[in-house]
Amino acid sequence: MRIIHGSGYTDEDKKGFTKLVYQNIFTSMQAMIRATETLKIPYKYEQNKNNAQLVREVDVEKMLWTDPGIQEAYDRRREYQLSDSTNKRIASAAYVPTQQDVLRVRVPTTGIIEYPFDLENIIFRYWKVRRRKWIHCFENVTSIMFLVALSEYDQVLVESDNENRMEESKALFRTIITYPWFQNSSVILFLNKKDLLEEKIMYSHLVDYFPEFDGPQRDAQAGREFILKMFVDLNPDSDKIIYSHFTCATDTENIRFVFAAVKDTILQLNLKEYNLV
Numbered sequence: 001m002r003i004i005h006g007s008g009y010t011d012e013d014k015k016g017f018t019k020l021v022y023q024n025i026f027t028s029m030q031a032m033i034r035a036t037e038t039l040k041i042p043y044k045y046e047q048n049k050n051n052a053q054l055v056r057e058v059d060v061e062k063m064l065w066t067d068p069g070i071q072e073a074y075d076r077r078r079e080y081q082l083s084d085s086t087n088k089r090i091a092s093a094a095y096v097p098t099q100q101d102v103l104r105v106r107v108p109t110t111g112i113i114e115y116p117f118d119l120e121n122i123i124f125r126y127w128k129v130r131r132r133k134w135i136h137c138f139e140n141v142t143s144i145m146f147l148v149a150l151s152e153y154d155q156v157l158v159e160s161d162n163e164n165r166m167e168e169s170k171a172l173f174r175t176i177i178t179y180p181w182f183q184n185s186s187v188i189l190f191l192n193k194k195d196l197l198e199e200k201i202m203y204s205h206l207v208d209y210f211p212e213f214d215g216p217q218r219d220a221q222a223g224r225e226f227i228l229k230m231f232v233d234l235n236p237d238s239d240k241i242i243y244s245h246f247t248c249a250t251d252t253e254n255i256r257f258v259f260a261a262v263k264d265t266i267l268q269l270n271l272k273e274y275n276l277v
Contacts (some may be wrong), residue, residue, distance in 0.1 A: 009102055017097045020105045035073040043069040100250060139181040143266050145188045146173055148231065150224055150246075151196035154204045164209060166227070174234040177242075186269050188262055189231055189244040195251075197224060 033052045036043065043049055048067045097105070152165040177187055198220040206223050207213045210230075215222035224246055232242050243265055245258045 014097045032073040041069045143186045147190045149193045151193040192247045194246045195248045
C-alpha cells in the first residue's frame with residue numbers, strides 16, 4: 001500500500017531495512033543448520049560443522065550455502081520453518097535493499113499497525129493485526145481482510161511439528177468470521193503467494209496433506225481453487241459473501257489491480273448499507 005498509494009521508500013528508507021535483511025538471512029541459515037540435525041542430513045564438508053557456529057560471517061555463510069547438506073535442508077524446507085525469500089543472496093559491502101527486498105523482509109507484527117492512504121480521493125484506514133487478543137478492538141469495521149499463504153499447505157507450525165499451518169489458518173478464519181463483533185463486516189479473503197504455490201506444487205503434492213483433494217497433481221489452478229473452497233466452506237452464513245482474490249504480494253501491479261477491485265467492493269457495500277444503491 002505504501003508503494004502503490006503512498007510515497008514509497010526513499011533510498012534512506014531502504015537503507016534502514018539492511019539490518020533486517022541480514023537478520024532474515026542469518027535466521028534462515030540458523031533454521032537450515034538446525035534442520036540438518038533434525039532431519040539427520042550430514043554435511044559433506046567436515047569444516048562446515050565448525051562454520052555452522054560462525055554464520056554471522058558472510059564468507060563462512062557462503063561456504064555453508066554451497067554444502068550439499070545445507071542445500072538438501074533448503075530443498076526440504078517445507079518440513080520446518082524457513083523464510084520464503086531465503087534464496088535471495090545478498091553479500092555486497094555496498095548493498096542497499098531494493099524495493100523487492102523490502103517487500104520480502106519478514107517483520108513480525110506484535111501489536112496494531114495503522115496505515116491511512118488516499119485511494120482516488122477516498123481515505124482508507126488499514127490496520128494490521130496479528131494477535132487474536134486485539135481483535136475485539138475492531139468492532140464494526142467496514143471490512144476484514146484475511147490473508148492466507150497458499151504455499152503453506154505442506155508446512156508445519158513453529159510451535160508444533162505435528163500441526164499443519166493451513167489447518168491453523170482455517171481454524172483462525174472460522175473463528176474470525178463467526179465473531180459477533182464482525183457480523184456486519186464484509187470479508188475479503190486474500191489467497192497470497194500464488195507464485196510460490198505454482199513452484200512448490202510441482203514436487204510437493206497437495207493430496208499428501210489434504211487427502212480430500214481429488215484434482216490433478218502439479219496443477220496450480222486446481223490446487224488454489226481447492227484451497228479457496230476449503231475456506232469458503234467454513235462460512236456458516238449462506239447470506240454472507242466471502243470476496244476472494246488470488247495474489248502475489250511482491251508483485252505491485254497484481255496488488256494494484258486487486259485493491260482497485262477491493263475499493264469498489266467496499267464502496268458498493270457502504271452505499272448498499274445506507275440504501276444509496
